[in-house]
Amino acid sequence: MGDPQGVELGFGGLAVTARDYARIGELYRNRGRVGDQQVVAQDWVTASVTASAPHLEAGKVVVGGYTTFEGYGYQWWLPPSDRGQFDAVGVYNQYVFVDPTAGVTIVKLSANHTYGTTEGEAENREYETYAFLDAVARQFEAV
Numbered sequence: 001m002g003d004p005q006g007v008e009l010g011f012g013g014l015a016v017t018a019r020d021y022a023r024i025g026e027l028y029r030n031r032g033r034v035g036d037q038q039v040v041a042q043d044w045v046t047a048s049v050t051a052s053a054p055h056l057e058a059g060k061v062v063v064g065g066y067t068t069f070e071g072y073g074y075q076w077w078l079p080p081s082d083r084g085q086f087d088a089v090g091v092y093n094q095y096v097f098v099d100p101t102a103g104v105t106i107v108k109l110s111a112n113h114t115y116g117t118t119e120g121e122a123e124n125r126e127y128e129t130y131a132f133l134d135a136v137a138r139q140f141e142a143v
Helices: 018-029 042-048 126-138
Strands: 086-089 095-099 104-108
Touching: 018 086, 018 095, 018 104, 086 126, 095 126, 104 126
Parallel strands: none
Antiparallel strands: 086 095, 095 104
């Protein structure tokens, strides 16, 4: 996607199907592999889902003047979890949520029109969404 001058935008604008979002999550859950083929370097995948500096750790990332509960990698948010979870979050609170421990990728495409309008949980529902996705993922551990 580009701006009116033709300059590429790398921060947003990805519009694909839920299945395609799930494929991206699965690619990263499988450490860059699709079947027997390494599509993205495993070292890159590992680095991208790791906070590479103290200010990027969970509970320390500042966005728009408020501190998020998640950490940040290379376009992936990193929940405060010992399960290796990571997620991509869209402009209206859509999610690609990956839980490698449970072996699960979950895509949530519903849109919250109040997302990002304030710093409050009542509008953003980030904690609520994370708790829901985490609870769903944990149900697959026993399977």
